Amino acid sequence: MFTDKIELKDFDKMAPEYKDLLGHVLTIQADCEIGGPHLYVETMLPAAPTKLDQLIVARTAAEEIDHFRKVARVAGDIGVDVSFVLSQPNQQRFVDTFRGLITTWEDNAVFGFLIDRVGRYQLEEFYDCSYLPLQRILPDIVTEELGHIEYGYNKTLELVQSGDEGKEKAQKAVDYWYVRALDMFGHTSSKRSERYRYWGLKWRSNEQARQDYMNEVGPILVQMGLKIPDPNKGRHYM
Amino acid sequence: MPQTAANTRQLDEHLLEVVRALHGAVKQGVSHKDDSKIMATAIQGCKEILDVIMEGNVQEWLN
Numbered sequence: 553m554f555t556d557k558i559e560l561k562d563f564d565k566m567a568p569e570y571k572d573l574l575g576h577v578l579t580i581q582a583d584c585e586i587g588g589p590h591l592y593v594e595t596m597l598p599a600a601p602t603k604l605d606q607l608i609v610a611r612t613a614a615e616e617i618d619h620f621r622k623v624a625r626v627a628g629d630i631g632v633d634v635s636f637v638l639s640q641p642n643q644q645r646f647v648d649t650f651r652g653l654i655t656t657w658e659d660n661a662v663f664g665f666l667i668d669r670v671g672r673y674q675l676e677e678f679y680d681c682s683y684l685p686l687q688r689i690l691p692d693i694v695t696e697e698l699g700h701i702e703y704g705y706n707k708t709l710e711l712v713q714s715g716d717e718g719k720e721k722a723q724k725a726v727d728y729w730y731v732r733a734l735d736m737f738g739h740t741s742s743k744r745s746e747r748y749r750y751w752g753l754k755w756r757s758n759e760q761a762r763q764d765y766m767n768e769v770g771p772i773l774v775q776m777g778l779k780i781p782d783p784n785k786g787r788h789y790m
Numbered sequence: 791m792p793q794t795a796a797n798t799r800q801l802d803e804h805l806l807e808v809v810r811a812l813h814g815a816v817k818q819g820v821s822h823k824d825d826s827k828i829m830a831t832a833i834q835g836c837k838e839i840l841d842v843i844m845e846g847n848v849q850e851w852l853n
Contacts, residue, residue, distance in 0.1 A: 613840055
């Protein structure tokens with residue numbers, strides 16, 4: 553196991569596998585950061601239920617663009633140009649979850665509640681990681697992601713509490729996004745995940761992170777009066 | 791030291807300006823919650839900025 557902490561100046565001395573893995577994970581992270589706004593800006597900015605919600609959609613997008621910027625800077629400094637993801641069609645996103653379009657307010661709410669929470673989990677993987685420039689950008693990004701999660705939770709809860717119709721819409725959106733959230737953690741037997749851990753770039757296995765997520769989200773759904781979807785139904789990455 | 795990817799700094803600076811402009815527009819709207827005209831102008835301002843970013847013509851931004 554690699555336990556050192558390295559700076560940009562040490563990067564050239566690292567093994568090719570380390571360089572490849574770091575470049576790869578930064579590219580995916582950048583793609584996910586900008587992939588969010590590409591799902592909801594076009595449709596939700598004009599369609600959010602109030603003007604204040606419209607501005608919060610814009611603020612959320614601004615924060616995600618800023619997260620992209622920070623990740624792109626870390627990647628660019630090691631010679632990895634991630635700018636191509638800014639113009640990438642949704643269908644070509646690295647992660648399946650970002651390959652569609654959000655067209656309803658309940659999907660937008662649940663996306664924040666469940667998918668931004670996965671984003672938080674992915675970022676937490678880099679806490680104490682071996683590449684210090686990546687570690688340094690995390691605190692502000694995670695703080696903002698927590699805000700997105702809370703907003704998504706509050707808007708989902710508003711729907712649930714609005715009556716049977718709202719609750720049904722919320723449950724339908726949860727059913728849709730929950731399995732996608734679980735898939736975002738990747739294959740349980742991923743070899744790449746093992747190598748990330750070997751190099752100190754991540755600290756949990758895909759399955760452990762997924763299980764932690766399920767343990768966190770399940771009780772919240774129950775407390776909200778929603779059902780926990782079948783975690784095996786409709787999954788692509790087991 | 792590794793060689794920095796082309797346009798890294800320029801893109802960083804450009805996006806930082808974009809983010810600041812968006813936050814400025816949002817703040818303007820949120821601080822005038824009771825004035826629907828100011829809110830609408832702020833939303834329109836955000837839309838115009840975000841439309842450009844969603845188009846993703848990076849080379850145009852940096853030229």
